[in-house]
Amino acid sequence: MAERVLEAAGELPVTVVCEDHDVAAWARERRASVVWARGLGLNGAVELGVETLGEQGFRQVIVAHADLPLASELSGLADFPGITLVPDRRHDGTNVACIPTRAGFRFGYGPGSFARHRSEAERLKVPLRVLREPLLAWDVDLPEDLDFSSSAATRH
Secondary structure, eight states, X not given: OHHHHHHHTTTSOOEEEESOXXXXXHXXXXXXXXXXXXXXXXXXXXXXXXXXXXXXXXXXXXXXXXXXXXXXXXXXXXSSSSEEXXXXXXXXXXXXXXXXXXXXXXXXXXXXXXXXXXXXXXXXXXXEEEOOOHHHHOOOSSGGGGXXXXXXXXXX
16 A cells, blocks of 8 residues: 555655654665654654655645555645645545645644644644545555445546
8 A cells, every 4th residue: 555655646755754664665665765753653753754854845745644545646735835634535534634844733643633634724824625535535444444446436
């Protein structure tokens, strides 16, 4: 699945945020840069990644997790000057987010993250766009999520 997400990035520069040597080696083999985020948890790791990329001169980042088996075409998410959120198919989690690096966005992944991320955009008074993209909405949280072959998303 992670390979699919990297392919969906197309020509965009890719950075993998991780704390695993094998994952870091895998990412570098695929010409992705790596931000080491040891012991920060998911939210801290993503915030560190956004902050690091901002310090490197990037004005906007797309955060896409590695559990998106149907991921496709991420670059189109960057055509909005504010915050773009792509909820999961249950409208509970946030599968993809496009964030201005200087917004000060605080991530809140876990159950109910989509509502938290919407509230965060409102708190920051940054324009918000919500995209319901079937191919990006399918993530894998449970074993039954691997049965996406008959989903409506695969027919798009």
